[in-house]
Amino acid sequence: MTTRLIWFRNDLRITDNKALYKACSDNQVTVKSTFIATPKQWHKHHMAPRQARFIYENLLHLQQALAEIGIPLIYHQCEDFNASVEWLKDFCIKEQVKEIFFNCQYEINEYRRDEYLKQSLGDKVICQDHHDSVLLQPGTVLNGNLEMYKVYTPFRREFLLKLKESDTRSLTSPKVRKSGAIKIEKTIPPFDYPFTKVHADFSSGEKFALQKLRRFCHEKVKNYADQRNFPATDGTSKLSPYLAIGVISPRQCYNRLLTEFPDVLENPKSGAFSWLNELIWREFYRHLIVxxxxxCMEKPFIKWTNKIQWSDKEEHLNAWQEGITGYPIVDAAMRQLNTMGWIHNRLRMITASFLVKDLLINWRSGELYFMSQLLDGDLTANNGGWQWSASTGTDAAPYFRIFNPTAQGERFDPNGVFLRKWLPELKEIPDEYIHNPDYWLKKNGFKSNYPLPIIDHNQARKQALAAFEAVKE
Incomplete structure (x- = not known):
């Protein structure tokens, strides 16, 4: 009897999973599945310990869900991507696998791994790859010259036109196999990788993620455009960790949005469209790396920015990482990141701008640190966001656009509610001084251990402009 193998990677769900659905299309064949942990590779990619723990927790849910439909999940751990291919080759021979199904990953190392697998298997095993983590396949949204867009707005315009014409329906979970449900013979052991506890806001499991999606679309999306920039308000979806490892799919997000707001595409000023816009940004960055x-190689899109003379002040980088810069909105944001492994999107931009434009520290250091902390670590989105903030990427903020951290805090957390949550040493400071506490601290004899600003923003702004203008072509 023919044996098919499903290779799970960043698609840890049974509903709307293209590779799984296709592999199970014939109920007469034997279907098995595998997940391969590669700790050495994860270290190279700076995976956050909390994301490793999150993957593990969701993998246990996946193992149970697969068992209920009669599919065993075989777990294997090896060092890196090359070793995973070698193990797969041996496994396919041993188990007489004729077809292997997997969903595409677009990062360069993952792409090369999959190409190596195809070459290694040759015509002995048929490889079927599927574009599952995107709404539209990379390479299908092109400009008039049949090239990838370098600017987001025209990309979105063309993307929406193609989206209307495309089949984006979510797939059901596969039916129970002919052989029936199975018992789990061996629980998956923890990975040989550091684990950090996952914050309580992010429970694991496909069912929880779908409930979170439904609740967000039903209760919060209508106000998303108005509330999304205010970190003290619980107005965002917090679905990014689930999208990053594929516990939910972008199609499920889009279709749930359509269910609640059927006219979303006709109302570009609505909260629903505003959230759809974020999903399209996610697509834009995925299409770009293809x-x-x-x-994917730590290179900027704008080549001349490679010549910028970055600061090497380690004490500034450490202060930024620890949230002790003396700029409250930056510090509160970094402490949120360090505690939750998640950071509000507006705050991602503010903290990134501060590191690059105020401290003049290489954006790569920020990108790496975020990956080492983020529960929703995703190279495409993280790199895209950092290069946007650093003015080094495609469709980036112009280099002379420099956020004033104090003004950003005053605008998006006017009463300091978010600040006081994460900076308890400022809890006694009146609202009028909360975003500029050094004046109040001086006046009151420094009755707080909150630090003074490590730099002067106005002076730092001038230095950043000079650094960019010195090398601009």
Whole structure:
């Protein structure tokens, strides 16, 4: 009897999983599945210990869900991607696998791994890859010259036109196999990788993620455009950790949005469209790394920015990482990141701008630190966001756009509610001084251990402009 193998990677769900659905299309064949942990590779990619724990927790849910439909999940751990291919080759021979199904990953190392697998298996085993983590396949949204867009707005315009014409329906979970449900013979052991506890806001499991999606679309999306920039308000979806490892799919997000707001595409000023816009940004960055693989290699899209003379002040980088810069909105944001492994999107931009434009520290240091902390670590989105903030990427903020951290805090957390949550040493400071506490601290004899600003923003702004203008072509 023919044996098919499903290779799970960043698609840890049974509903709307293209590779799984296709592999199970014939109920007469034997279907098995595998997940391969590669700790050494994860270290190279700076995976956050809390994301490793989150993957593990969701993998246990996946193992149970697969068992209920009669599919065993075989777990294997090896060092890196090359070793995973070698193990797969041996497994396919041993188990007489004729077809292997997996969903595409677009990062350059993952792409090369999959190409190596195809070459290694040759015509002995048929490889079927599927574009599952995107609404539209990379390479299908092109400009008039059949090239990838370098600017987001025209990309979105063309993307929406193609989205209307595309089949984006969510797939059901596979039916129970002919052989029936099975018992789990061996629980998956913890990975040989550091684990950090996952914050309580992010429970694991596909069912929980779908409930979180439904609740967000039903209760909060209508106000998303108005509330999304205010970190003290619980107005965002917090679904990014689930999208990053594929516990839910972008199609499920889009279809749930359509269920609640059927006219979303006709109302570009609505909260629903505003959230859809975020999903399209996610697609934009994925499409970009396929068109420009060097973005996965710590290279800027704007080549001349490689010449910028970055600061090497380690004490500034450490202060930023620890949330002790003396700029409250930056410090509160970094402490949220360090505690939750998640950071509000507006705050991602503010903290990134501060590191690059105020401290003049290489954006790569920020990108790496975020990956080492983020529960929703995703190279494409993280790199895209950092290069946007650093003015080094495609469709980036112009280099002379520099956030004033104090003004940003006053605008998006006017009463300091978010600040006081994460900066308890400022809880006694009146609202009028909460975003500029050094004046109040001086006046009151420094009755707090909150630090003074490590730099002067106005002076730092001038230095950043000079650094960019010195090398601009």
């Amino acid at each position: 068109a420009y693989p060097f973005l």
